[in-house]
Amino acid sequence: MSHVPRAASVPDAPRVQGTVTVSLTDRVPAPNAHDLLASLVPPPQFAQARFATYQPDPAHPSQAAALARVEQVAAEVASASSRRLFGRRAARTEGRGLYLDGGYGVGKTHLLASLAHAVGQERAAYGTFVEYTHLVGALGFAACVEALSGFAVVGIDEFELDDPGDTLLMSRLLRELTDRGVRPVATSNTLPEALGAGRFAAEDFLREIQALAGRFDVLRLDGEDYRHRSGLPSGEAAGDDAVRAAVAAMPGASLDEFDGVLAHLARLHPSRYGALVDGLPLVGLTGAHPVDDDLVGLRLVVLVDRLYDRDVPVRLGGTAPRDIFSERMLSGGYRKKYYRALSRLGALTTRPVR
Structure with a gap:
């Protein structure tokens, strides 16, 4: 079996309003084959x-x-x-x-x-x-x-x-x-x-x-969706200040700018996205905006899936979850993936922080 090197060390975490927090873009996980x-x-x-x-x-x-x-x-x-x-x-x-x-x-x-x-x-x-x-x-x-x-x-x-x-x-x-x-x-x-x-x-x-x-x-x-899910999540866009406040109240939470995370995902193999968010009590993203690029969108889908698998709450500032993917993307060949990600992101952004 081929060997993948173990995770590199994570730089010192930044501080937000006196509370230790982390940045996803500082994390460069490299899980091995066993992991x-x-x-x-x-x-x-x-x-x-x-x-x-x-x-x-x-x-x-x-x-x-x-x-x-x-x-x-x-x-x-x-x-x-x-x-x-x-x-x-x-x-x-x-x-x-x-x-x-x-x-x-x-x-x-x-x-x-x-x-x-x-x-x-x-x-x-x-x-x-x-x-x-x-x-x-x-x-x-x-x-x-x-x-x-x-x-x-x-x-x-x-x-x-x-x-x-x-x-x-x-x-x-x-x-x-x-x-x-x-x-x-x-x-x-x-x-x-x-x-x-x-x-x-x-x-x-x-x-x-x-x-x-x-x-x-x-x-x-056969059967009806027991969750009675409609497809697009509800909810209004949150402000960046509200996201920062939520992160400041949760030690160990991450805080990143949306575009910085998207760029970081492009540098990581998707098999590492799970390790990227392991152990986080909350993920905060500021400056979120709609995307209209399938390569970017599909990476974001995988990140949302791994966050959902691990039940990690998300706080999203800048745009509402339902508006993350463009109308073109929601009507294209990958629409099933995008709708799944929207449903999951909507659930994560309303999930209580424990």
């Missing part, structure tokens, strides 16, 4: 997710059916592990994949996280589609396959089809893993307008993975 693999676990907001805590909607029987099927996968993996433990290991066969298809808020991620917890950290990897593509970029393809083939289950949340290159990469990765007997379990969201037309993403998914389609079972989860 990246160790991070493939359910995020904090799903740390307590279990099959027993999933509540299927009685009005949509497909949810209860999906719960039963994912529980079955966990039982099959446990049975195979038991046979190996007692020396009755059979030849490893092709891994049979599972694809959970549905709209926002029907519990797909809860089920995937519950599966990872049930199988155990040593036997199950859990990450988003983007995290796996970044892992390949950081480790190299062969080293990534070798590392992930040690798991019985590889969970892929939010499988994305909007980048042909990444989709081809993930299809190849899944082929290598299933050849080695690893069971991939993936989820994907369907855009609200597609759901309104009665169209889910499974057809697109099976077409894009082509030769692998026969190795996947598709489960469709």
Whole structure:
């Protein structure tokens, strides 16, 4: 496995109104391969997710059916592990994949996280589609396959089809893993307008993975978004002074100018964005403004995803969260990613600081 050097030291933190704070732009994390693999676990907001805590909607029987099927996968993996433990290991066969298809808020991620917890950290990897593509970029393809083939289950949340290159990469990765007997379990969201037309993403998914389609079972989860999310977050723009005051009241919080962070993200591999915000109690950004560049926007999406995974509150000064991405971007090919980021950023900017 290729080696990535450990994180460089972080410069002394600046002070804001007498309170020690930090700057994201002073942080240059460089997690090694072990750190990246160790991070493939359910995020904090799903740390307590279990099959027993999933509540299927009685009005949509497909949810209860999906719960039963994912529980079955966990039982099959446990049975195979038991046979190996007692020396009755059979030849490893092709891994049979599972694809959970549905709209926002029907519990797909809860089920995937519950599966990872049930199988155990040593036997199950859990990450988003983007995290796996970044892992390949950081480790190299062969080293990534070798590392992930040690798991019985590889969970892929939010499988994305909007980048042909990444989709081809993930299809190849899944082929290598299933050849080695690893069971991939993936989820994907369907855009609200597609759901309104009665169209889910499974057809697109099976077409894009082509030769692998026969190795996947598709489960469709119907239902309403339990959060009743409308898409764009509400709320007015905060002033920069309010952001500085919030940071000053929270020791260890970070404070940065928005454009400085965007420039810093361009210098870091996206696989490092999680380590960039690890341990922060609050992230403050001043001078925020709308962006109209997809390269910049996609980096910002990854940063928001990592902040959301770690449940880090954000205070944003200059513009409201709903206005961060331009109308062109919200109607383009990456709109699913941008809408997800807006929803998450809206939640983080209203989250209480603990």
